Amino acid sequence: MSERSGFSSFFAGFLAGAVAGAIATILYAPNSGEETRAAIKGKKEEIIGKANISVDDAYKQAETAAREARDRFETLASTTRKRAEDITRKGQVILEEQISNFKKSASEPASEPEAEEILMPKEEAEESEPETPEQESETPAEE
16 A cells, blocks of 8 residues: 555655746746747647647548448348358258148048057067967877
């Protein structure tokens, strides 16, 4: 904290010395008061003129930057809009294909599985069928 107060007191002293030096220079100048006032007025107008030119330049640069930013934005917006339209079109095509595939599969007659097939696949059903009496008589026990 003391560093800040030290710097601020130094800066205040520096400004006071600069003002005092400027006043002393004006009072002890070899020119008359009128000539000195005219010189100060001329310098003031010169500084104001340079400041106005700088402000005008800054304004022109800001306008140019704004125009470039607007052009970039419009280009980006146009590109984004085109890509969104392409994606929408592709999505619509895919949706229409899926709808037509669904309609085709819905219109084709579906074969209904037999009750045994639902409960047990054909291969397992054939293996597990009980032997009929005719099959039993053909067993080797008859020999």
